[in-house]
Amino acid sequence: MExxxxxxxxxxxxxxxxxxxxxxxxxxxxxxxxxxxxDKKCIRCGICIKTCPIGAIQESK
Ligand code: SF4
Ligand code: SF4
Structure with a gap:
């Protein structure tokens, strides 16, 4: 499972x-x-997503 x-x-x-x-x-x-x-360090907390002023960071399946 991905x-x-x-x-x-x-x-x-x-x-x-x-x-x-x-x-x-x-x-x-x-x-x-x-x-x-x-990816090995990222814990997918999502803080960076909220921080990016142009929405360049997203969660993908
Ligand atoms: S801030 Fe972004 S890159 Fe850093 S751990 Fe959280 S989701 Fe991953
Ligand atoms: S513009 Fe680039 S450096 Fe700035 S928060 Fe978004 S992804 Fe990060």
């Missing part, structure tokens, strides 16, 4: 850093001015 995952739409990412600063798991990091997510 668990839901957090996905970042990097095409729209503004590199504001908001998601990185709120993630308590250190699961998001910047590559070439785009936010990237480490």
């Amino acid at each position: 668990k839901s995952k957090i996905k970042i739409d990097i095409k729209n990412c503004l590199a504001c850093g908001g998601c990185i600063s709120v993630c308590l798991q250190d699961a998001i990091y910047m590559i070439s001015s785009k936010a990237n997510l480490d």
Whole structure:
């Protein structure tokens, strides 16, 4: 069974850093001015989803 995952739409990412600063798991990091997510560290708390000003972070099945 596939668990839901957090996905970042990097095409729209503004590199504001908001998601990185709120993630308590250190699961998001910047590559070439785009936010990237480490699935192994992410606990799917959803805080980053609420933080992104442009809705670029979503939960997907
Ligand atoms: S869902 Fe939570 S743990 Fe996962 S990247 Fe977002 S803030 Fe970090
Ligand atoms: S909060 Fe959204 S726009 Fe800002 S760095 Fe994270 S994904 Fe990109």
